[in-house]
Amino acid sequence: MKLRQKVIFLAITPLILAMCAIAYAVRHQAITLAEQQRATIGQAYLASKEAELKHYVTLASHSIAYLYQSGRKDAAAQEEAKRVLGALSYGDDGYFFIYDLQGNSLMHPRQPELVGQNLWELRDANGNLTIQRLMQRAKNGGGFERYNWIKPSTHQSAPKLGFVILMPEWGWMMGTGIYMDDVDQALDKVDAQQSGNIRSTMLWIAAIAILGALLVAGSGLVLNISELRVADAKLKVLAQRVVESQEEERARLSRDLHDGISQWLVSIKLQIEAGIARLCGNAEQQAKAPATFERAAEQLNKVLGEVRRISHNLRPAILDDLGLAAALDHLVQEFNDSSSAQASFAASPATAGEGLPDMVNTVLFRIAQEALTNIERHANASRIEVSLHGDEGVSGAVELRIADNGGGFDFDGIALHPQRGIGLRNMTERMEAIGGSLHIASTPAGTVVLARLGLQP
Known part of the structure; x- marks a missing residue:
C-alpha cells in the first residue's frame, strides 16, 4: 500500500468507525425509546380498558340493584336479572356473563349453547383453567383477570381482559371482558412504525457515512495529486541543484588543479630538467644544479600543501x-x-x-x-x-x-x-x-x- 493510500485509509477509517459507533448508539437509543413508548402505550391502553370494564360492571350492577338488593332470591327475580344483563351489550363483542359457584354457565348472550353446561374444568389454549381462575378472582373480592376466549365476531380464540365480581346472595359470579387483540394490533403497528423509523435513520447514517468517506477520499485524491505535482517539481529542482552543485564542485576542483597544481608541476618539471642539464654540463653548471633541485623541492612542498587543502575541502x-x-x-x-x-x-x-x-x-x-x-x-x-x-x-x-x-x-x-x-x-x-x-x-x-x-x- 502506497503512502497516499495509507493516508486516505487512516483518514477514512476513523470516520467510518465513528459513524458505526454513532449508528450503534442511535439504534440502541431508538430501540430503547421504542420499547419504552410501547410499554407506555400498552399501559395507557390497559388502564383505559380496565377503567372501561370497571365502569361497565358498575353500570350492570346498578341496572339489577333493585332486584338484587330487594332481598328476593326466587327464580323470577333471578331470571329478570338475567334478562336485563343479557340485553346489555357494547360494541360487537361486548357482553356480560353469569356463572354459579360450581362453574355452571347461567347466562351467555353471545354463546347461548354454553348455558347449562358445567365449564369448571374448561382450559384455554395455554392449558389454564379459565372458569376456576375467574371464580378465584371473584371470591378474592373481584378484579381483573387475563385469559383466552372465543371471540364472537371472528370465532377465533383471542386474548381477553375480564372483570368479575361475586354476588354471594344469589351464588353468582357476574362479569364482562374486552378482547385485547385490537390492543396488540395497535402495539404491533407502533412497533412497525418504530422499526421503519429506525431503519430510515440507519439508512440516513449510512448514506452520510458513505458520502463523507467519498468526500474524504476525493479530497485526499485531489490533495495527493496536487502534492505529487509539487513534489515532482521540487524533485526536479532538487535534481537540478544537485547537478549544478556537482558541476560547480568539479569546476572549482578543475580550477584548483589547473591554476595551482598543474602550473607548479610544470614549473617543477622544467626545473628538474634544468637541473639534469646542469649536472651534465661543466663544473660551474654542476655547482648550480643543487640550487635548482632545492627550488623544485620547495615547490613540491607547496604542491603537497595544495593537495592537502583540496583534499580537506573535499572531505576533511x-x-x-x-x-x-x-x-x-x-x-x-x-x-x-x-x-x-x-x-x-x-x-x-x-x-x-x-x-x-x-x-x-x-x-x-x-x-x-x-x-x-x-x-x-x-x-x-x-x-x-x-x-x-x-x-x-x-x-x-x-x-x-x-x-x-x-x-x-x-x-x-x-x-x-x-x-x-x-x-x-x-x-x-x-x-x-x-x-x-x-x-x-x-x-x-x-x-x-x-x-x-x-x-x-
Whole structure:
C-alpha cells in the first residue's frame, strides 16, 4: 500500500468507525425509546380498558340493584336479572356473563349453547383453567383477570381482559371482558412504525457515512495529486541543484588543479630538467644544479600543501579521525589564516557532537563551511562566533550556531529569488534530509545561522 493510500485509509477509517459507533448508539437509543413508548402505550391502553370494564360492571350492577338488593332470591327475580344483563351489550363483542359457584354457565348472550353446561374444568389454549381462575378472582373480592376466549365476531380464540365480581346472595359470579387483540394490533403497528423509523435513520447514517468517506477520499485524491505535482517539481529542482552543485564542485576542483597544481608541476618539471642539464654540463653548471633541485623541492612542498587543502575541502580527514568539534575548530583556524575577519570556536560541553552519525557530522560541517564562505564573500564582518552545543538532557541533540557582526541581508528576498540563495537552500535541504531544522535571522547588526537536530537513541 502506497503512502497516499495509507493516508486516505487512516483518514477514512476513523470516520467510518465513528459513524458505526454513532449508528450503534442511535439504534440502541431508538430501540430503547421504542420499547419504552410501547410499554407506555400498552399501559395507557390497559388502564383505559380496565377503567372501561370497571365502569361497565358498575353500570350492570346498578341496572339489577333493585332486584338484587330487594332481598328476593326466587327464580323470577333471578331470571329478570338475567334478562336485563343479557340485553346489555357494547360494541360487537361486548357482553356480560353469569356463572354459579360450581362453574355452571347461567347466562351467555353471545354463546347461548354454553348455558347449562358445567365449564369448571374448561382450559384455554395455554392449558389454564379459565372458569376456576375467574371464580378465584371473584371470591378474592373481584378484579381483573387475563385469559383466552372465543371471540364472537371472528370465532377465533383471542386474548381477553375480564372483570368479575361475586354476588354471594344469589351464588353468582357476574362479569364482562374486552378482547385485547385490537390492543396488540395497535402495539404491533407502533412497533412497525418504530422499526421503519429506525431503519430510515440507519439508512440516513449510512448514506452520510458513505458520502463523507467519498468526500474524504476525493479530497485526499485531489490533495495527493496536487502534492505529487509539487513534489515532482521540487524533485526536479532538487535534481537540478544537485547537478549544478556537482558541476560547480568539479569546476572549482578543475580550477584548483589547473591554476595551482598543474602550473607548479610544470614549473617543477622544467626545473628538474634544468637541473639534469646542469649536472651534465661543466663544473660551474654542476655547482648550480643543487640550487635548482632545492627550488623544485620547495615547490613540491607547496604542491603537497595544495593537495592537502583540496583534499580537506573535499572531505576533511580530521572529521573522521577526531570528530565534529575538532573539525570545526580546524575549519575556524584555516578561516583565520586566510581571512581578515577573526573567528572563534567554542564547544559546550567539550564532548559536544561525539557519537553522532557520519552523515550528521558531514552536514553540520558543510553548513559551517558554507556559512563561513558566505560571510567572507558578502558579510563584510570583522568578528564571527562559531559554537557547538550538545544537550545532555536529550540523547544526541546538537545545535550549531554561526553568528557574525556583518551588514546582514534580505533573507526573504534572496530565498524567493530563483537564481540566488542556492547555498542557503542547500543548507536548509541538508538539514531537512537528516531530520533537523535551519533558522537564519539577519539584521543590519549581523546574521545568526542556527542548525538544530534532536536525535533519538
